[in-house]
Amino acid sequence: MTKDESLSGYNDRAKTIGLLAIVAFGLITAALLAGWIDTRRPAADPNVVDESLYLKGQTARRLSLSFSGLAADWYWMRSLQYVGGKIVNMPENVVFDNLEQLNLKLLPSLLDTATTLDPEFFQPYEYAAAVLPAVDVNEAIRIVQKGSAANPSNWRLYQHLGYLYWQKQDYKSAAEAYGNGAQIPGAPQWMQAMKARMLADGGSRSTAREIYLRMYEQSTDNNIRTMARHHVFQIDAADQLEVLQKVLAEFQTRNGRCTSGWKELQSELRTLQMPIDSTGAPVDPSGAPYVLATNCQVQLSPTSEVPAK
Amino acid sequence: MLGRILAIAHNTFREAVRDRVLYNLVLFVLLLTGAAIFIGELSGGQERKIIVDLGLSAMLLFGVFIAIFVGVGLVYKEIERRTVYSIFSKPVGRGEFIVGKYLGLCLTLLVNVIVMGAGVSLALVYVSRGWDPMIPGIWPAVLLIYVELMILTGVTLLFSSFSSPALSALLTFFVFIIGHFSADLKSLASSMGSAGARWLFTGLYYLVPNLSNYSFITPAAHGRTPEPAFVMAAIVYALIYITVILAAATLVFSKRNFK
Numbered sequence: 001m002t003k004d005e006s007l008s009g010y011n012d013r014a015k016t017i018g019l020l021a022i023v024a025f026g027l028i029t030a031a032l033l034a035g036w037i038d039t040r041r042p043a044a045d046p047n048v049v050d051e052s053l054y055l056k057g058q059t060a061r062r063l064s065l066s067f068s069g070l071a072a073d074w075y076w077m078r079s080l081q082y083v084g085g086k087i088v089n090m091p092e093n094v095v096f097d098n099l100e101q102l103n104l105k106l107l108p109s110l111l112d113t114a115t116t117l118d119p120e121f122f123q124p125y126e127y128a129a130a131v132l133p134a135v136d137v138n139e140a141i142r143i144v145q146k147g148s149a150a151n152p153s154n155w156r157l158y159q160h161l162g163y164l165y166w167q168k169q170d171y172k173s174a175a176e177a178y179g180n181g182a183q184i185p186g187a188p189q190w191m192q193a194m195k196a197r198m199l200a201d202g203g204s205r206s207t208a209r210e211i212y213l214r215m216y217e218q219s220t221d222n223n224i225r226t227m228a229r230h231h232v233f234q235i236d237a238a239d240q241l242e243v244l245q246k247v248l249a250e251f252q253t254r255n256g257r258c259t260s261g262w263k264e265l266q267s268e269l270r271t272l273q274m275p276i277d278s279t280g281a282p283v284d285p286s287g288a289p290y291v292l293a294t295n296c297q298v299q300l301s302p303t304s305e306v307p308a309k
Numbered sequence: 310m311l312g313r314i315l316a317i318a319h320n321t322f323r324e325a326v327r328d329r330v331l332y333n334l335v336l337f338v339l340l341l342t343g344a345a346i347f348i349g350e351l352s353g354g355q356e357r358k359i360i361v362d363l364g365l366s367a368m369l370l371f372g373v374f375i376a377i378f379v380g381v382g383l384v385y386k387e388i389e390r391r392t393v394y395s396i397f398s399k400p401v402g403r404g405e406f407i408v409g410k411y412l413g414l415c416l417t418l419l420v421n422v423i424v425m426g427a428g429v430s431l432a433l434v435y436v437s438r439g440w441d442p443m444i445p446g447i448w449p450a451v452l453l454i455y456v457e458l459m460i461l462t463g464v465t466l467l468f469s470s471f472s473s474p475a476l477s478a479l480l481t482f483f484v485f486i487i488g489h490f491s492a493d494l495k496s497l498a499s500s501m502g503s504a505g506a507r508w509l510f511t512g513l514y515y516l517v518p519n520l521s522n523y524s525f526i527t528p529a530a531h532g533r534t535p536e537p538a539f540v541m542a543a544i545v546y547a548l549i550y551i552t553v554i555l556a557a558a559t560l561v562f563s564k565r566n567f568k
């Protein structure tokens with residue numbers, strides 16, 4: 001190798017290293033600068049964040065050409081991020097089916113657009129039925145009705161419609177929804193039974209238990225299953241609390257004082273066949289022991305999974 | 310004649326491979342791999358649907374870009390490099406040249422689409438942790454996407470036989486957009502008051518290929534497949550359309566002087 005060739009090779013390597021250094025330095029500087037700009041950006045105005053969507057569902061559908069399914073996925077994920085973002089920013093715990101405090105103004109439009117873009121997309125309908133009643137129950141009904149019109153063979157949309165009407169205490173419409181769903185081939189027998197139950201006993205606790213049990217069985221969405229499970233717990237706990245309160249009142253009548261502990265009530269608890277823990281305290285559906293309060297009252301343990309309200 | 314067409318098609322395919330057109334597959338694989346791994350956290354249990362929507366949409370989009378941006382250069386590059394003169398100094402007809410170029414690009418797109426379809430299938434296997442019943446269901450949609458790309462390739466070739474690459478790309482892109490609005494053209498025609506406007510929009514509806522016939526991405530993501538009769542009719546429609554376009558392209562190209 002001549003001296004000139006060696007010098008030229010050295011120059012080439014130096015040039016390559018120099019260019020690589022510029023690329024690396026430039027990227028690092030740009031990233032640092034972007035981070036600095038982010039910290040100085042004024043906080044987003046919540047009113048702007050909740051601004052209505054630029055595109056309505058039908059317009060978005062036309063503009064999406066062949067990509068309407070992908071656009072629907074985008075709006076669906078945006079719905080989840082929108083709710084998730086609001087939950088994360090809330091200081092206290094929120095219950096999945098009572099998100100009223102989150103001010104989810106944009107959620108109906110997001111779910112409506114997702115279902116207009118892809119009318120067969122079941123998850124947004126189910127989500128609308130579970131979450132939207134806290135925001136706008138009529139909008140939830142409209143979206144689920146749109147879903148049942150677009151998917152006439154999907155009985156589960158009628159199940160959700162019945163649930164929404166039941167929440168509105170419109171038992172006649174709820175019965176009608178369950179009845180319509182029951183007509184669909186493949187619908188389970190209990191849909192017909194729910195129709196009768198709505199008409200006869202729509203406002204009862206046992207009907208509520210049945211509704212949430214069926215929702216728990218049918219849903220594949222973990223949030224909805226957890227919500228339904230908590231409701232079943234809540235209803236069962238309400239029944240148990242009533243019974244326990246009665247036992248405590250009878251004890252007070254018999255002895256002229258409140259019970260000093262669950263040990264004194266073992267025979268009554270055995271008669272009631274209530275599950276008890278190792279200390280002899282009856283346990284709620286989530287497995288937490290009931291707590292004796294002052295004035296002969298019984299209440300849920302603070303560690304209980306059963307929602308208090 | 311067939312031998313000459315196949316030779317041109319083979320060369321066009323080789324040129325596309327040499328031009329690294331198939332490198333888009335790397336991007337596609339990265340996109341799908343990323344989606345398969347990360348989408349589960351964002352989609353609320355809808356990863357299978359999103360994989361199919363994303364995979365097939367990317368397949369169509371990448372295919373459209375290849376059909377347009379490679380297609381516009383097929384004829385133009387030969388003229389620019391003056392290789393067209395040496396081709397036509399041999400016993401090669403203008404029609405053979407156009408059809409050969411067309412088939413070469415269609416072959417490139419076929420390889421692209423098959424590899425992408427296999428990629429989507431593998432991504433489904435990954436997210437389902439095994440065989441997924443949706444896998445056979447995506448292939449009719451893949452076939453329809455390919456047929457749509459065949460039509461667009463023909464349209465690109467037609468435009469590039471008489472105009473510049475930029476204008477050809479723009480016009481083909483318009484055809485792609487309008488082709489998906491065919492149903493609107495028809496309803497627009499029926500809602501028009503004047504007979505002239507009705508004729509115009511009805512004429513446009515029949516003139517522009519109805520590409521919405523090939524939109525089966527969203528149903529495929531729900532595990533639905535088109536009726537075989539529908540697929541057959543869509544293919545026959547495409548073949549007729551492609552024949553017309555290639556004939557028109559040959560006609561226009563024949564009028565150009567390369568002597």
